Amino acid sequence: MDGEHQCLCAQKSEEELYPELDKIIDEHRGKPEDLIMVLHKAQNLFGYLPKKVQEKVALGLNVSLNEVYGVITFYAFFTTVPKGRHSIRVCLGTACYVRGGQGVIEKIKKDLGIKVGGTTEDRRYSLDVVRCIGACGLAPAMLINDDVYARTKPAKLTEILEKYE
Amino acid sequence: MINLTINGQKVQVEDGATILEAAQKADIHIPTLCYLAEVQAIGACRVCLVEIEGNRNLQASCVFPASEGLVVNTNNDRVRKARKFAVEMLISNHPMECLACARNLNCELQGLAEELGIREVRFRGEQSEGRIDDLSPSIRRDQNKCILCRRCVTVCKEIQGVSAIFTQGRGFETRVEPAFDASLNDVACAMCGQCTVVCPVGAITEKENIEDVWGALADPTKIVAIQDAPAVRAALGEEFGFAPGALVTGKMLAAVRKLGFDLVFDTNFAADLTIIEEGNELLKRVKEGGTLPLITSCSPGWIKFIEHFYPEMLPHLSTCKSPHQMLGALTKTYYAQKAGIDPKDMVVISVMPCTAKKFECNRPEMTDSGFKDVDYVITTRELAKMIKQAGIDFASLENGSYDDPLGEYTGAGTIFGATGGVMEAALRTAYEVATGKTLDNVEFMAVRGLQGIKEATIPIEGIGDVKVAVAHGLGNARKLLESIKAGTQYHFIEIMACPGGCVSGGGQPIPVDNEIRRLRAEALYQEDRSLGLRKSHQNPSITKIYEEFLGTPLGEKSHHLLHTKYTARGVYKED
Numbered sequence: 001m002d003g004e005h006q007c008l009c010a011q012k013s014e015e016e017l018y019p020e021l022d023k024i025i026d027e028h029r030g031k032p033e034d035l036i037m038v039l040h041k042a043q044n045l046f047g048y049l050p051k052k053v054q055e056k057v058a059l060g061l062n063v064s065l066n067e068v069y070g071v072i073t074f075y076a077f078f079t080t081v082p083k084g085r086h087s088i089r090v091c092l093g094t095a096c097y098v099r100g101g102q103g104v105i106e107k108i109k110k111d112l113g114i115k116v117g118g119t120t121e122d123r124r125y126s127l128d129v130v131r132c133i134g135a136c137g138l139a140p141a142m143l144i145n146d147d148v149y150a151r152t153k154p155a156k157l158t159e160i161l162e163k164y165e
Numbered sequence: 166m167i168n169l170t171i172n173g174q175k176v177q178v179e180d181g182a183t184i185l186e187a188a189q190k191a192d193i194h195i196p197t198l199c200y201l202a203e204v205q206a207i208g209a210c211r212v213c214l215v216e217i218e219g220n221r222n223l224q225a226s227c228v229f230p231a232s233e234g235l236v237v238n239t240n241n242d243r244v245r246k247a248r249k250f251a252v253e254m255l256i257s258n259h260p261m262e263c264l265a266c267a268r269n270l271n272c273e274l275q276g277l278a279e280e281l282g283i284r285e286v287r288f289r290g291e292q293s294e295g296r297i298d299d300l301s302p303s304i305r306r307d308q309n310k311c312i313l314c315r316r317c318v319t320v321c322k323e324i325q326g327v328s329a330i331f332t333q334g335r336g337f338e339t340r341v342e343p344a345f346d347a348s349l350n351d352v353a354c355a356m357c358g359q360c361t362v363v364c365p366v367g368a369i370t371e372k373e374n375i376e377d378v379w380g381a382l383a384d385p386t387k388i389v390a391i392q393d394a395p396a397v398r399a400a401l402g403e404e405f406g407f408a409p410g411a412l413v414t415g416k417m418l419a420a421v422r423k424l425g426f427d428l429v430f431d432t433n434f435a436a437d438l439t440i441i442e443e444g445n446e447l448l449k450r451v452k453e454g455g456t457l458p459l460i461t462s463c464s465p466g467w468i469k470f471i472e473h474f475y476p477e478m479l480p481h482l483s484t485c486k487s488p489h490q491m492l493g494a495l496t497k498t499y500y501a502q503k504a505g506i507d508p509k510d511m512v513v514i515s516v517m518p519c520t521a522k523k524f525e526c527n528r529p530e531m532t533d534s535g536f537k538d539v540d541y542v543i544t545t546r547e548l549a550k551m552i553k554q555a556g557i558d559f560a561s562l563e564n565g566s567y568d569d570p571l572g573e574y575t576g577a578g579t580i581f582g583a584t585g586g587v588m589e590a591a592l593r594t595a596y597e598v599a600t601g602k603t604l605d606n607v608e609f610m611a612v613r614g615l616q617g618i619k620e621a622t623i624p625i626e627g628i629g630d631v632k633v634a635v636a637h638g639l640g641n642a643r644k645l646l647e648s649i650k651a652g653t654q655y656h657f658i659e660i661m662a663c664p665g666g667c668v669s670g671g672g673q674p675i676p677v678d679n680e681i682r683r684l685r686a687e688a689l690y691q692e693d694r695s696l697g698l699r700k701s702h703q704n705p706s707i708t709k710i711y712e713e714f715l716g717t718p719l720g721e722k723s724h725h726l727l728h729t730k731y732t733a734r735g736v737y738k739e740d
Contacts, residue, residue: 051345055737064328065737066352069344073334 017045021053025060032063035071039078048082084119084126086164089143090152093132100154101140105129107154111161125161169235184226184237185213195239196248196277198255199314200227201363202678204324210314211251212277215239223247249281257288259366260309266367271675273365274312293337300348302527303356303372303520303671308340311368317341317360324664326640327470329354341368353473353736355639357466357662358520358544358671371520371672374541375551381512381540382425389512390428390500391421392492392571395436396518396582396667397545399688403674404549405559410684412692415564420552421516422565430496431567432515433574435488436581438710439463440594440701442727443485445718447595447657451628456480458634458655461587463487465525466662466671468731470639475646476733481658484728488581489515489522490531492571493538494726499714500571508536515542518582518670521662530729544672573706576607576693583686584637584666585612585619588659592623592633593700600626607699613686615665615679617641633657638664 024041028034038061042053049072058065072078088108092101105116108127112120119126135141138150144164152160166177171188178187183206188195199210208225215226218236223244226237238244256278263269295308315332318341322328329352330341343352360369381389402411421429447459462468462483471478486494493515497508515522519542525531526539543551552559567573577593580586589609596604611621612635619635632655636645642660649655663670665682668689693699701707715722 066331070331
């Protein structure tokens, strides 16, 4: 992986990114063994892996789309839905789980109307589960972007989320 | 060579052999599930576990290499318990609907449960939720029954080079299906049905049309005709306890009469007809500088494959319909006129070794008689089920016979069912037609057998050296097409979608391996040798149909009834 997970989707429209994808694919053309590497690069570029990207990668590397999708759905790192401007990550490690992390998730799902792994339609928020962020003493813990929220109470969540435009 | 000890017995095997292979050599049975000879050895299911001295853990014998001095135990309490546990875990997530399953009594999981002595279901918990995909006219998938052995994934990718299905997701959510939850009907699937042959359970089966056929037979206003592909007679017996390779033509004919079919024709007749039409097409292309090589078009799985993956090469295909479609069109025109039957009252059923033929008979082009040329296709397996449902004692049947004139055939027609058979039949006729001389040795051994791609050069006076090639299995077809694209020159090519050709097609009895493929093919060569006429152009009914009805090969009527066109499909479905 080269550097931080940094998507350029906010700066450029998706259509403008395809020539760059073509360049990536050209470096690995006809090499099925490079699939995961190419998917990493493509996700860095687009922020997620839309169907059209998967189709182009499959054709370029000479892998079936069905296999590409199989690899994407196997690894939690890959996502087929675009991420929101604000990434909510709720911890469900042992301590957070025991101290009510699930309740935090349920409240956010209800407030935002999305599932775990999903993104709101306005692309404002996306919601994921993480397993332990090393803040067990603060359980249940939650991250929004780089901000850590300790001892999160479901009742406070609506207020917290509103701070992120 | 390697020496090892299994269950106290000394065994010697070649370098590179696995413990499972060593045990098989010593006639020691180790149960397997995800393993399939010639297809897959991945050690995933943990059913073939064995104990190896010096190894703390039990090992999967299908992937563990034999080595010098190894001491293996395949049968002790620890091993038996571990195997049983593995199968119990699979069963805990398997719907116990054996009574209503298409694979009832021919299911490897069911067989293992019996073999390992499972008498209670100890683990009852959440079951993963799958869906049923029955949109494809050929193949039905029931995700709930899938045990994730991946045999279908492997045969589709590695043997057929198609990869229409793959494992999606992970853990308890894993499922085998196309990308984006698509139906098999909406992706680049050849519908060859090799997945249905390797599936150990009822998760992938042919889409049954048995009830449609019973419905037609029960309708007093319908004249119901049946035709059988050459490969059916070489394998149907296996469903009734005959050894692989038993030729059961006579019993099959008697059985279908007892089922109540009014007319019994033979696809072999149309195979002979194909040779006349395709042979003339080849000569025309050679003379007039048409697209060469000419590639056969009998195998609808192959046709769907080229339409998806090599649409730019469609001009190479013969325009001949597959033999059973020709026969369907002739049944509803030529025969209907001759017998004074209104074709709208006719129902044509094809018994095929093939699942792709189910798709083919529903193609919109296949209505040249003014009706659906073939109404329903059933597989060899489905015919066997119908015979069983009718309570017919197959083994004790006296030999039956075909109806004229669409039942008469030569040895050339019957070998269509084996890889290389279409090519051999074509060469027998091409030689005699081109040279006007009698071909004494009709057996072209170079195009027979299970080598993936076979090539031969046949000198024919007046034409010169004719270069031919034969591929079976779509993975081999792909290799051959790439070789043609790279500039290799051929005149004529035969391609069959399934490894071994139609004798081991997607609709044939389960199981199959290379030895069974060889035996079934041998049954057809045996029938060929037993027939007085072994060249398609010698078939008197073929001569007659041209005189009475078709006129000349490639003529107006042939063009209309016996030839077709193809559709460039591409790999992805348009949204």
